[in-house]
Amino acid sequence: MTTVARVRDAWTDAVDPGRRIGHTLEFVPVIDSTNDRARELLGQPRGEGTVVVADLQRAGRGRHGRSWQSPSGRNLTMSVGLRPRLTAGRAWLLSAASALAVLDAARPHARLSVKWPNDLVAADGRKVAGILVETSMDGERLRDAVIGIGVNVNWRRDEMPDELAAGATSLADQARHEVHRVELLASLLAHLDAGLAAAETGDSPLERYRRECVTIGHDVTVQAPDGPIDGRAVAIDDLGGLVVETAIGPVTVTSGDVVRVLGASS
Ligand code: BTN
Numbered sequence: 001m002t003t004v005a006r007v008r009d010a011w012t013d014a015v016d017p018g019r020r021i022g023h024t025l026e027f028v029p030v031i032d033s034t035n036d037r038a039r040e041l042l043g044q045p046r047g048e049g050t051v052v053v054a055d056l057q058r059a060g061r062g063r064h065g066r067s068w069q070s071p072s073g074r075n076l077t078m079s080v081g082l083r084p085r086l087t088a089g090r091a092w093l094l095s096a097a098s099a100l101a102v103l104d105a106a107r108p109h110a111r112l113s114v115k116w117p118n119d120l121v122a123a124d125g126r127k128v129a130g131i132l133v134e135t136s137m138d139g140e141r142l143r144d145a146v147i148g149i150g151v152n153v154n155w156r157r158d159e160m161p162d163e164l165a166a167g168a169t170s171l172a173d174q175a176r177h178e179v180h181r182v183e184l185l186a187s188l189l190a191h192l193d194a195g196l197a198a199a200e201t202g203d204s205p206l207e208r209y210r211r212e213c214v215t216i217g218h219d220v221t222v223q224a225p226d227g228p229i230d231g232r233a234v235a236i237d238d239l240g241g242l243v244v245e246t247a248i249g250p251v252t253v254t255s256g257d258v259v260r261v262l263g264a265s266s
Helices: 003-012 034-041 092-106 171-175 181-200 206-212
Strands: 025-031 051-057 076-082 113-115 119-121 127-138 141-151 219-224 227-236 242-246 249-253 257-261
Touching (some): 003 025, 003 181, 025 034, 034 127, 034 141, 051 181, 092 113, 092 119, 092 141, 092 181, 092 206, 141 181, 206 227, 219 242, 227 249
Parallel strands (some): 025 051
Antiparallel strands (some): 051 076, 076 141, 113 119, 119 127, 219 227, 219 257, 227 242, 242 249
């Protein structure tokens, strides 16, 4: 048996044929971006819910046009294409449900929190995982979505480039032991599947998201599309927007990144 075949067999342990998310899994050793492959699969029979896992992405991307770096075979880089039964206005629930699924799957190894909108951070504020949800709309309805998740699993801070090590960590760093990537994925897919089903039936993850969101109550700088916003993060509104109390009153930010919390850059 070749190395690639053995790796593929192992990832298949995360599959559950009866489940919508992860009924099938496609492992690729190297790819540009798993999000692109998951979107391609949406055009194929049974492509919805097929999980794409790569050991290495040549052009992994993050939110707001950033790149996503991850060394070969150490972490979890996965995507899944879906046709969620959600209105465009509720598309944000995909992002919240994904963040909570990562948090739950990581729980045996590390107590993570959500940093608005959907970064997963360790207790020291360092980033463990990121989520990129790419959607297409059909009027008021969400036509489809690709959820891409990158988790730093066994990539130790002392192996990371300096510019990442300052603000990033991994499950293995937190747990002080190697973490089994396939078991992590299996748990993540089960939680994501349940979270999506709940969101579609009107059972919103918002209350739990609010409880897990570490951003609230802190003085922040949010890098928004129109420029930075400084103030105290006071709430998450019903559409997932971050409400920031600024010098000129409350501002709701629907897109952006929290780049500073209490003076600590991240
Ligand atoms: C972010 O924090 O900005 C989001 C990072 C998302 C990275 C994942 S890795 C798997 C999937 N494929 C990509 O190209 N990006 C996402």
